[in-house]
Amino acid sequence: MAEEETELSEEQRKEIAKWFLLNAPAGEIQYVAKDLKSVLNDDDVYNEAVSEAFPVYNKSHMICLEMPGRFGDVLVTSYGELPSPYIEEYRCALDIEMSKYVGEAYPKGFCSVYCTNGKDVEGPGSDFELVVVISAARLSPQNFCNGSWRSIWNIEFKDDIQILELKGKLQVGAHYFEEGNVQLDARHECKDSTLFQSPDDSAVSIATIIRHHETEYLASLEASYLNLPDTTFKDLRRKLPVTRTLFPWHNTSQFSLTREISKELGIGK
Template identity: 25%
Template sequence: MNAEDRIAAASNFLLQSPPGEINDVLNDVRDIIQNDDALQSGILPALKEYNLAQFTTVDVPGCDHQVIVSEAGRIKSLDGGEDRFFDPRSKSTFVFDHLRLEASDPQPHEVDMDAESYRSSLESSTLAYLAAHFEEGVASVFSTPDSTKRYIIQVVANKYNPQNFWSGRWRSEYIVDLGENKVEGKVLVNVHYYEQGNVQLSTTHTVSFTLPPSIAQLQPAQATPKILALIEAEEAQYQASLNDAYHEMGEKTYKNLRRALPITKQKIDWDKVLGYKLGAELTASKGVFGGS
């Protein structure tokens, strides 16, 4: 395998990294490449793709909150330079280092004031929902440059527990279209258990519902909590379905995978398995020859 093939393989591994484990995967692929300069330049496109897709969060310079780094907030460079990312809460942009996961060079950014009133109210309602349901979660709400009636809500919540060999990530994204009076979105859940094994859950749930006409007639401060309440109902229903699926796996699927215990209900001591066999043969011999 040549260097180019090794870089491609390393990039593929990175894109499949479980939540919170990309640094572990990166350290492992270093042994494959054995050239840090080639590794850093070769895998950078994969790191960018991974960070955007996984809703990587970063501290905003000069602020006390985090923002989601995603395609919704990316401002593409027109002169071939570095892309910048937008934080709608602080109304600033920054450069993001996809390798070190750090933000730098914050600069103020002009926003569309026609959309800002509704966006900021939607953000406040989203943050209230976040505080109620996602411990240590992060949310960002973006307006779209092509319309003053379309907004993007993004939520990410991570839970890492390496001491007990599991990690998980919840991502949700909703496009609120006031012009069409509808909300469309998706929920993505990734869970990884790796104690003496490797089991991963990766699932996507799509959401689509129509907003009641009465919401469009309300002021933003009254309308946006109702929109989040509808999102909350959708996510609660999906969470319940996940709980049911986990229960079924525990009661049926995983039990079918386990090796059944012998009739004595005792685990077999494999170091004594020859003794078990000999005892069975002696018992059979007594039955055939009538020994006592």
């Protein structure tokens, strides 16, 4: 006598349904879902399976969505996920402060703030990390010059010691090509820290620190440019002889090495 078949639980049926959904070929998950709905004949199990599988499927396939108003397309990936509400408070507050700073400091600058570690932290008691990315460019090929500014700031929120640690990487590039070809590729790294405070207060402190370091670095670059004629470029020039007499390039015939050698060797006599 054949054993009676064991009926699957709702959880088991949901997991099986999810497996079929997650393994659907590209662009066909909606058709698989339609067939599963008729096979399951259970709206509760179906809705749970679909609500859990669709987000995972869309992110794994990195589907592209067209935004309303045709403002461009958006990729659906895990990298663009918003963190928990607790982390989002800090991320959003910092995004607002950094947008103010970049708008003032860079005429054509853009910035974004991402959560790179601790997205699932639901409240105080755990560490997390935010990253600020700043990019600005000034392109003027008609005037023979282009330039860009890029900076990345990693901010570690250390809950146990109530400290925020900042690590910045700054990079400046410039190219001048009018009657020549001069390029600049300057890089700088810096560190700083501040107290772990409320989202708004932390955002203000972080923005102030970033403003200070970037302004200071830009000032140091400008100072270096001003000193170039008297330092670096001067060292590249030909040194004067001990007599401190300039070489008469306009009348080099009087220093003809060939003539002097010929005279000494008696050639041409």
